Amino acid sequence: MRTTLIVGTYLLASALFILGLKGLTHPRTAVRGNLLGALGMFLAVVVTLVDRRIVDWTVILAGLVVGSALGAIVATKIQMTAMPQLVALFNGLGGAASVLVAGAALMGFGLSEKSLALQYAAASAVAGLIGAVTFWGSLVAFGKLQVLIPERAMSFTGQRVFNAVLAVLALGLGAALIVSPESSGTWYWALVGVATVLGVSLVMPIGGADMPVVIALLNSYSGLAAAATGFVLMNNVLIIAGALVGASGLILTRIMCQAMNRSLTAVLFGGAGPPTEMKMTADEVYGGKVKSATPDEVALLFDGARRVVMVPGYGMAVAQAQHAVAELADWLEARGIEVEYAIHPVAGRMPGHMNVLLAEADIPYEKLKDLDTINPTFEQTDVVLVNGANDIVNPLARTDSSSIIAGMPILDVDKARTVVVVKRSLAPGFAGIPNPLFAADNTLMMFGDGKKMVLELIAALKST
Amino acid sequence: MEALLTRLTIFVLAVFAGFEVITKIPPTLHTPLMSGANAISGITIVGAIVAAGAQESLLTTVLGFIAVVCASINVVGGFLVTHRMLAMFRRKG
Numbered sequence: 134m135r136t137t138l139i140v141g142t143y144l145l146a147s148a149l150f151i152l153g154l155k156g157l158t159h160p161r162t163a164v165r166g167n168l169l170g171a172l173g174m175f176l177a178v179v180v181t182l183v184d185r186r187i188v189d190w191t192v193i194l195a196g197l198v199v200g201s202a203l204g205a206i207v208a209t210k211i212q213m214t215a216m217p218q219l220v221a222l223f224n225g226l227g228g229a230a231s232v233l234v235a236g237a238a239l240m241g242f243g244l245s246e247k248s249l250a251l252q253y254a255a256a257s258a259v260a261g262l263i264g265a266v267t268f269w270g271s272l273v274a275f276g277k278l279q280v281l282i283p284e285r286a287m288s289f290t291g292q293r294v295f296n297a298v299l300a301v302l303a304l305g306l307g308a309a310l311i312v313s314p315e316s317s318g319t320w321y322w323a324l325v326g327v328a329t330v331l332g333v334s335l336v337m338p339i340g341g342a343d344m345p346v347v348i349a350l351l352n353s354y355s356g357l358a359a360a361a362t363g364f365v366l367m368n369n370v371l372i373i374a375g376a377l378v379g380a381s382g383l384i385l386t387r388i389m390c391q392a393m394n395r396s397l398t399a400v401l402f403g404g405a406g407p408p409t410e411m412k413m414t415a416d417e418v419y420g421g422k423v424k425s426a427t428p429d430e431v432a433l434l435f436d437g438a439r440r441v442v443m444v445p446g447y448g449m450a451v452a453q454a455q456h457a458v459a460e461l462a463d464w465l466e467a468r469g470i471e472v473e474y475a476i477h478p479v480a481g482r483m484p485g486h487m488n489v490l491l492a493e494a495d496i497p498y499e500k501l502k503d504l505d506t507i508n509p510t511f512e513q514t515d516v517v518l519v520n521g522a523n524d525i526v527n528p529l530a531r532t533d534s535s536s537i538i539a540g541m542p543i544l545d546v547d548k549a550r551t552v553v554v555v556k557r558s559l560a561p562g563f564a565g566i567p568n569p570l571f572a573a574d575n576t577l578m579m580f581g582d583g584k585k586m587v588l589e590l591i592a593a594l595k596s597t
Numbered sequence: 598m599e600a601l602l603t604r605l606t607i608f609v610l611a612v613f614a615g616f617e618v619i620t621k622i623p624p625t626l627h628t629p630l631m632s633g634a635n636a637i638s639g640i641t642i643v644g645a646i647v648a649a650g651a652q653e654s655l656l657t658t659v660l661g662f663i664a665v666v667c668a669s670i671n672v673v674g675g676f677l678v679t680h681r682m683l684a685m686f687r688r689k690g
Contacts, residue, residue, distance in 0.1 A: 143643075146640075154615070154619060154622075154634070154637075155618050157626055157629065157633060158618070158621045159623070160623075163629060163683045163686065164684060167679045167680055167683055170676065174640065177642075177643050178643065178672075181647065184646075184647050184650075186650070188651065188652050189650055192649045192658055192665075193646050193661075193665060196645070196662045196664075196665030197665060199666050199669075200666040200667065200669025200670045200673065201669045201670075203666075203670050203674070204671070204673035204674030204675070205674065207678075208675075208681065209677065216628060216678075219674075219678065220628070220631050220635060223636075223639075223670070223671050223674055223675050224638075226670050227635060227638045227667075229667045230645055230671065231641050233661070233663055234648055234660075234661070236660055237653075237656075237657040237661050237664070238644070238648070240653070240657050240660070252601040352631050352635060352638075355635060355638045356637075356638045358641075359638045359641045363608075364604055364608075366644050367604065368643065369604070369607055370640060370643065371641060371643065371644065372604055372607050373607060373611040374638065375608075376607075376608050376609075376611035376612045376614075377612075377614070378615075378634045378637055378638040379612065380616050380619060381630060381631075384616065384619050385627060385631065388627075478624060483627075484627035485627030485628035485631070488624070488628065489682055495685075497687055497688055498625050498687070498688070499688065503624050
């Protein structure tokens with residue numbers, strides 16, 4: 134009877150997870166969707182407490198209280214700009230939990246008979262491997278996003294061989310675990326150790342702008358690790374929830390890769406890529422052609438403008454300029470100027486990063502347009518204001534087939550009447566190449582901090 | 598073997614269901630999707646609870662306790678922060 138209650142509630146929880154994700158298909162239903170997911174989780178946790186195998190609740194309650202308090206504090210205090218590192222951290226904790234639960238299962242609890250069946254051993258090996266890679270990979274990603282360690286790609290010669298050796302070693306240990314169950318604990322923790330090194334070594338060579346891919350992939354892994362743990366425990370709700378998250382992360386990974394026109398293997402194993410010989414040096418591209426403008430000069434451009442498009446990039450997030458940008462948009466709209474926002478899928482450090490920042494600044498989501506929607510409108514746009522973006526507006530992606538970013542879908546801002554670029558300097562973006570947009574006839578550079586320059590522009594507009 | 602295949606069936610069908618639902622999520626909600634999905638992957642918490650409470654050995658209890666802490670940070674923090682983000686998405690006017 135009790136088992137029926139538990140399994141039945143798990144079924145209900147699984148359905149609530151799917152309905153919850155379905156709610157996320159529209160901003161209007163998204164809040165309710167998230168609450169449905171939370172309800173499913175709550176029910177699953179409560180019903181698990183009546184499991185017959187539990188003999189003492191003190192340790193459980195202590196863990197729940199400590200974890201929930203920590204989670205609640207972090208979730209309420211965190212700045213929206215720090216969202217990528219928070220998601221990375223949460224991914225990692227999910228992976229860690231899977232490693233520990235599969236480990237505990239191997240060490241004794243939950244398996245009906247002590248002789249390990251093949252599937253338990255194989256599933257534990259998978260859970261340990263993916264879970265540990267997720268945990269340590271996420272910690273490295275967190276460190277990079279929080280700039281605790283350098284954000285650039287860090288690799289050493291022979292790293293690919295090193296990773297391949299680790300992977301083979303991990304598979305070997307997994308096989309050992311299956312073949313000799315009597316010392317399965319030893320094999321398991323050795324496997325987790327190897328996966329630890331592998332997780333660190335896989336994410337270290339991945340640099341800043343490739344982070345959206347890595348975060349999405351680790352998101353997927355955290356789900357797959359949970360599903361593998363579900364196979365160890367023979368628990369359907371873990372398998373279903375894990376599969377859903379695994380699928381979600383894979384879809385996002387694919388979208389991010391397409392938005393950069395790079396294959397997943399190129400992102401993961403290409404590192405920063407071989408130093409391509411530059412066809413044009415920065416001096417040839419920029420020499421004498423870059424026009425710098427003051428906020429007062431830029432303010433004149435908006436005189437008589439009918440349509441303005443804002444293009445936010447990672448620089449806007451770093452400068453925390455989203456509120457200033459929203460204030461500027463309000464001022465322009467109050468004067469009858471149409472304002473929209475062009476969001477490139479890989480702008481920022483995680484999928485949807487810019488949307489969250491602009492939503493925080495109270496900008497209605499209907500004004501945030503994706504690449505395919507906004508691109509045909511640039512020709513009818515009077516002023517484009519690019520804030521802290523570089524590679525995603527580089528026309529070389531269209532014009533130079535030998536460029537490292539050739540074929541990457543970009544925002545065609547150069548087709549607008551005037552382009553204003555707010556940027557600290559002419560320093561190259563993540564791709565490491567010069568951007569002819571900055572030297573174009575219709576481009577004005579406003580050099581400085583993303584927030585300060587926009588505020589000065591607003592002041593200049595108000596004083597004219 | 599048959600038991601394993603039954604579980605695999607469930608896994609594969611759930612992956613398909615996930616693909617169907619998630620491809621329809623608009624880019625503007627991709628960050629909340631990640632943090633929300635992340636909270637759901639904290640479902641390992643149910644395994645952690647049993648591990649922490651079964652008292653098979655000191656080691657499994659300790660492992661279970663740490664797993665409960667990790668998973669509940671993941672679950673509570675994940676759903677809360679997703680709620681905070683989604684509450685910011687508003688319509689015109």
